[in-house]
Amino acid sequence: MSKRKNSDYKKPDKPYNQSGKPYRKQGSAKGKQKGGKPKGGSAVADPRQKAITAKVTCSGLTNEGKGLVTWEGKQLEVAYLIPGETAEVRVSKKGPYLNAELKRIINQSKDRVNPPCPYYYECGGCQLQHMSNQAQGRFKQNTIDAIMKPFGKPEVILTMDQPYDYRNKSQMTFGQNKDRQVIGGLYAPSTHQIIPMDRCLIHDPKADEIVQTIKGMMKSFKMKPYNEDTGHGFLRHILIKIGKVSGQIMVVLVAASPVFKGKNNFITALRKAHPEITTLLLNVNKRDTSMVLGNQEKVLFGKGTITDTLCGMTFEISAKSFYQINPVQTEKLYKKAIEMADLTGKETVVDAYCGIGTISLIASQKAGNVIGVEMNNDAVRDAIRNSKRNGVKNTRFYQGDAGEFMVQMAARGKKADVVLMDPPRSGSDETFLASVVKLQPKCVVYVSCNPVTQARDLKYLTKNGYTVEAIQPVDMFPQTYHVEAVTKLVLKEKTDNRKGRFRKSY
Numbered sequence: 001m002s003k004r005k006n007s008d009y010k011k012p013d014k015p016y017n018q019s020g021k022p023y024r025k026q027g028s029a030k031g032k033q034k035g036g037k038p039k040g041g042s043a044v045a046d047p048r049q050k051a052i053t054a055k056v057t058c059s060g061l062t063n064e065g066k067g068l069v070t071w072e073g074k075q076l077e078v079a080y081l082i083p084g085e086t087a088e089v090r091v092s093k094k095g096p097y098l099n100a101e102l103k104r105i106i107n108q109s110k111d112r113v114n115p116p117c118p119y120y121y122e123c124g125g126c127q128l129q130h131m132s133n134q135a136q137g138r139f140k141q142n143t144i145d146a147i148m149k150p151f152g153k154p155e156v157i158l159t160m161d162q163p164y165d166y167r168n169k170s171q172m173t174f175g176q177n178k179d180r181q182v183i184g185g186l187y188a189p190s191t192h193q194i195i196p197m198d199r200c201l202i203h204d205p206k207a208d209e210i211v212q213t214i215k216g217m218m219k220s221f222k223m224k225p226y227n228e229d230t231g232h233g234f235l236r237h238i239l240i241k242i243g244k245v246s247g248q249i250m251v252v253l254v255a256a257s258p259v260f261k262g263k264n265n266f267i268t269a270l271r272k273a274h275p276e277i278t279t280l281l282l283n284v285n286k287r288d289t290s291m292v293l294g295n296q297e298k299v300l301f302g303k304g305t306i307t308d309t310l311c312g313m314t315f316e317i318s319a320k321s322f323y324q325i326n327p328v329q330t331e332k333l334y335k336k337a338i339e340m341a342d343l344t345g346k347e348t349v350v351d352a353y354c355g356i357g358t359i360s361l362i363a364s365q366k367a368g369n370v371i372g373v374e375m376n377n378d379a380v381r382d383a384i385r386n387s388k389r390n391g392v393k394n395t396r397f398y399q400g401d402a403g404e405f406m407v408q409m410a411a412r413g414k415k416a417d418v419v420l421m422d423p424p425r426s427g428s429d430e431t432f433l434a435s436v437v438k439l440q441p442k443c444v445v446y447v448s449c450n451p452v453t454q455a456r457d458l459k460y461l462t463k464n465g466y467t468v469e470a471i472q473p474v475d476m477f478p479q480t481y482h483v484e485a486v487t488k489l490v491l492k493e494k495t496d497n498r499k500g501r502f503r504k505s506y
């Protein structure tokens with residue numbers, strides 16, 4: 001990223017509460033209290049000595065779906081508490097911070113439901129299963145409304161009718177328990193501790209079934225799970241991608257070594273148990289990292305890719321390429337994004353952070369031409385293949401940093417009528433945004449899975465000639481606090497004083 005030029009441009013370092021104001025991290029109220037009466041809740045001892053039980057009432061939710069309570073004048077976060085509920089919480093001191101854990105609900109909200117997942121309270125992968133679907137929708141709407149308040153009122157969130165089993169991509173991690181038995185599951189929040197589980201209710205059930213089969217095969221094939229502490233063992237993770245429309249299934253064994261003993265017999269046994277698997281890969285990840293996939297990849301059978309259909313087009317997907325994980329909601333998201341772009345068939349469109357070219361190719365049907373730019377090599381290769389596969393002739397794809405690409409476009413005096421952008425969670429950067437401002441597309445459509453970084457980037461664009469015209473939230477990740485939004489920005493018309501009339505500044 002280039003040097004900061006605009007003092008308003010700042011990486012968000014704190015999450016925000018629903019009033020859009022920064023709030024403190026969980027238990028982040030400092031333990032020391034300077035006298036004065038407690039402002040809320042009631043307590044029975046001093047948490048500096050030992051944990052105490054306090055009665056509190058939940059007044060709101062953080063962006064991460066945790067209940068906000070006031071205790072002794074301090075704001076604390078309590079996971080799994082719902083606004084309006086009164087509860088007993090256990091307050092303890094963690095370092096300089098206070099930590100509050102839910103012990104018992106005294107008055108229950110009508111929004112509370114029994115979480116269907118038996119691992120819900122240990123896992124942390126989902127944060128909202130204790131809330132009804134309507135309450136989850138309201139929470140996400142409030143979150144996005146608060147964050148986007150400076151830019152206008154968002155539309156009503158597009159929710160999902162069947163909010164379980166939706167993920168087309170899943171990954172499970174392998175290890176051993178203290179009795180040296182193989183376990184497979186998901187990491188507990190912010191740790192590398194595996195919570196053994198046979199089923200995750202937001203995964204495609206078929207994916208979990210295949211993982212259970214492989215786990216069962218490990219003993220007879222003497223396949224050891226990898227041990228992060230000793231560096232011994234073979235299997236680290238299993239990644240599965242499923243084409244929800246095509247039914248094609250990719251299984252990726254992520255191993256610590258390329259030496260796969262008993263490979264052929266293993267493949268034969270797995271194919272016999274699951275003839276529906278269309279391709280199997282071995283990915284080698286030797287690094288001490290939380291990244292699941294390593295760089296080395298070998299196809300063990302099949303094509304090494306799967307295909308799927310979105311918005312009437314077919315897409316080929318590699319193991320390492322990004323593909324939206326909830327195809328039902330993705331169709332709604334893409335439809336909105338293309339609608340917001342107001343294409344007439346003549347425009348030059350830039351699709352930045354384009355992945356395997358999904359938005360580019362869908363937009364190409366209504367545009368003059370589309371230029372896609374993407375960092376990941378495999379995704380660019382998929383995008384090029386996908387344009388051929390769909391008989392699209394008016395797209396070009398480039399590999400590289402989207403910001404650098406836009407700088408070059410601006411330097412060469414190229415034009416773009418519309419910029420579609422869909423950056424990762426960290427958002428875009430000033431190099432990219434400054435070039436958008438230079439290129440002056442009449443419309444920018446910004447898709448984001450993180451409203452906080454999106455709001456930061458919108459602030460930059462609105463300070464530099466753009467107005468937000470529409471914001472559409474979409475629930476792509478039911479049961480979790482995450483929320484996606486697509487925003488339309490248009491170039492403001494400027495008054496040309498010399499001529500005394502309005503002119504467009506592009």
Ligand SMILES: C[S@@+](CC[C@H](N)C(=O)[O-])C[C@H]1O[C@@H](n2cnc3c(N)ncnc32)[C@H](O)[C@@H]1O
Nearest residue numbers: 322324353354355374375376401402422423424
């Ligand atoms: C949220 S995904 C969106 C992909 C695509 N628009 C879609 O809907 O499937 C973000 C994409 O940005 C890519 N990416 C991340 N940083 C990038 C950068 N600096 N320049 C270009 N692409 C980048 C990632 O590899 C990923 O494919």
